[in-house]
Amino acid sequence: MKLAIIKYNAGNIRSVLNALERLGAEAEVTDEPEALRRADKVIFPGVGEASTAMASLRQNGLDGVLRSLTQPVLGICVGMQLLCAHSEENDTEALGIVPVRVRRFLPADALLKVPQVGWNRLFNLRSPLFAGIDEGSYVYNVHSYYAEDSPYTIAHCEYGLTYAAAVHKDNFYGVQFHTEKSAATGDRIIQNFLQL
Structure with missing residues (x-):
């Protein structure tokens, strides 16, 4: 199987490569x-800021390439957010593949810090991406923005509100959390993606 990771001006590429190596890929x-x-499968990682990342994709013509892909694609963190239509982070028009808006956390509870950093539980799992993953499994998050809940949501997290922890439309999948830093749960999700 040919597996590609998109190289652009954002990403957590070394950690994703390490996770794949753990799985023998x-x-x-x-x-x-x-x-x-x-490529048979494409991973679209992301760490950074949405508008800068989108500018890098456009500069290299990768925005159009991404929209044209027909094989399974997995967006991670900012990669997932850029699959969406629009991000409030610097008023960024994203790829528009998943017609969902990305919003900034504005928690009413002062104990909830932004960004959300740390472990959170997944629930309402609805996809082969989560085969073998138990409801309530923990995943690792670092983010200030979230995708709104929608019919494309395939998993939820709770952080002052219920938001889309993962989305799916056609051949595009996105996870808000960092699979590559989510221990055995993250490794299983990556393995499931490789087997789609």
Whole structure:
């Protein structure tokens, strides 16, 4: 299986590669359109700020390439947010693949700090992406923005409100949390993605 990781001006690429190595998988890190189109699966990682990341994708023509992909694609953290229509982070028009808005956490509870950093529980799991994952399993989060709940939501988390911890539309999957830092649960989710 050919596995590609999108190379752009955002990402947690080393950690994703390490997670894949733990699972015995190798990936090519690339910003070449044809390499991405040829891949059997594509991972779209992200750590950073939405508008800068989108600008990098546009500059390299990867926004159009991403929209055209027909194989399974997994967006992680900012990668998931960029699959959505719009982010409140610097008023960013994103890829529009999943017609959902990304909002900033504005918790009424002063004990809830922004960004959300740390472990949180998944619930309402509704996808083969979560095969073998128990309701209430913990995943690791670092984010100030969240995708609104919608018909595309395939898992939830709670942080002052219920939000989409994961989304799915057609061949595109997105997870808000960091699979590559979510221990055995994250590894199983990556493995499930590789088996889709």
